[in-house]
Amino acid sequence: MSTEDVTVRVPGRVNLIGEWIDFSGGTVLPMPIRSEITLTRRPNGTQTDVIGSAQFGNEARVGMDTPARHDWPDAVRGALQAARAMGWIDGGQDVSVHSDIPVGQGLSSSAATIVAALKASRPAGETDDVALALAARRVENEFMGVPCGIMDQMAVAAGRRGHVLALDTVDCSFELLPLPDDWEIVVIQSGVQRELADGSYKMRQLECQAAADALGVEHLCALMGPELLKLSGAPARRARHIWTEGQRSLEAVDALKARDRSAFGRLMVASHNSLRDDMEVSLPVMDRMVEDALALGAEGARLTGAGFGGCIAALVAPECAATWWAALQARHPQIKRAD
Numbered sequence: 001m002s003t004e005d006v007t008v009r010v011p012g013r014v015n016l017i018g019e020w021i022d023f024s025g026g027t028v029l030p031m032p033i034r035s036e037i038t039l040t041r042r043p044n045g046t047q048t049d050v051i052g053s054a055q056f057g058n059e060a061r062v063g064m065d066t067p068a069r070h071d072w073p074d075a076v077r078g079a080l081q082a083a084r085a086m087g088w089i090d091g092g093q094d095v096s097v098h099s100d101i102p103v104g105q106g107l108s109s110s111a112a113t114i115v116a117a118l119k120a121s122r123p124a125g126e127t128d129d130v131a132l133a134l135a136a137r138r139v140e141n142e143f144m145g146v147p148c149g150i151m152d153q154m155a156v157a158a159g160r161r162g163h164v165l166a167l168d169t170v171d172c173s174f175e176l177l178p179l180p181d182d183w184e185i186v187v188i189q190s191g192v193q194r195e196l197a198d199g200s201y202k203m204r205q206l207e208c209q210a211a212a213d214a215l216g217v218e219h220l221c222a223l224m225g226p227e228l229l230k231l232s233g234a235p236a237r238r239a240r241h242i243w244t245e246g247q248r249s250l251e252a253v254d255a256l257k258a259r260d261r262s263a264f265g266r267l268m269v270a271s272h273n274s275l276r277d278d279m280e281v282s283l284p285v286m287d288r289m290v291e292d293a294l295a296l297g298a299e300g301a302r303l304t305g306a307g308f309g310g311c312i313a314a315l316v317a318p319e320c321a322a323t324w325w326a327a328l329q330a331r332h333p334q335i336k337r338a339d
């Protein structure tokens with residue numbers, strides 16, 4: 001049982017390709033970003049958790065078994081409850097959080113917070129990062145009520161800077177593939193906020209589940225393709241996105257291994273078009289950012305994360321990145337880099 005102050009740092013993530021397929025048996029390609037959360041935990045000898053953050057204000061003091069309250073400390077509270085249930089820690093805890101991961105921008109600030117609180121609670125030698133990521137997903141699914149897949153928790157728990165985590169979401173096996181030196185990933189905040197807990201994520205996830213149920217399969221990514229013709233309307237579009245995205249991300253793994261930047265870029269663009277037309281999670285402002293990023297010379301660009309706002313990710317040649325960014329910002333003065 002750990003009894004001392006423990007401080008951990010966990011990054012946010014950007015997903016390069018493999019969107020909306022981490023609950024459908026797909027392979028996804030996230031990588032850590034520089035922004036991170038620093039979290040310190042210490043036992044406080046009471047039956048109350050005290051959770052504070054300079055940025056989010058308001059220290060939260062709550063009993064140890066308080067249910068989710070749909071505010072930012074939920075991520076910490078849920079993780080502490082899980083850590084106590086697993087016997088990792090005992091009693092109330094003081095937790096302080098400092099994070100520069102933008103919130104509501106599709107960069108996994110919530111998964112990073114949960115994973116950080118679990119890592120700060122894990123006794124030495126107990127539980128590997130995969131099991132810890134699965135525990136973090138349970139916090140998000142069961143405590144916070146967000147029916148997300150496993151991508152974000154795995155990306156922030158097991159990812160490595162400068163490497164893409166090629167993650168098979170069926171069994172959580174993964175490869176860490178170095179990002180080639182002549183590839184630059186630029187993560188760009190649109191300025192449009194969105195919350196996974198606001199219901200739009202759950203709505204799309206239910207639509208995907210309905211499509212899988214109608215076809216009688218657990219994993220839409222495992223289909224051969226022609227079965228999709230049995231569906232129509234929105235379920236057909238959602239299933240088509242998932243199936244085609246599953247194929248694209250496998251091709252993207254090959255392109256990354258072959259260091260084929262333009263092939264990877266083309267797959268990113270096809271992914272964006274599918275998120276826009278079939279998954280219907282883009283917004284006109286995100287589409288314009290992607291179009292302009294490409295027109296100004298990016299090899300690839302796409303909405304990243306769940307959509308309805310958040311960020312786009314672009315793939316650019318490092319030698320062009322500075323002028324490309326200046327030109328893009330001139331067209332979209334509200335954007336900010338988040339890589």
Ligand code: GLA
Nearest residue numbers: 019020148149150151305306
């Ligand atoms: C969110 C979820 C992930 C994943 C993405 C979309 O980030 O937390 O599990 O479904 O959206 O790819």
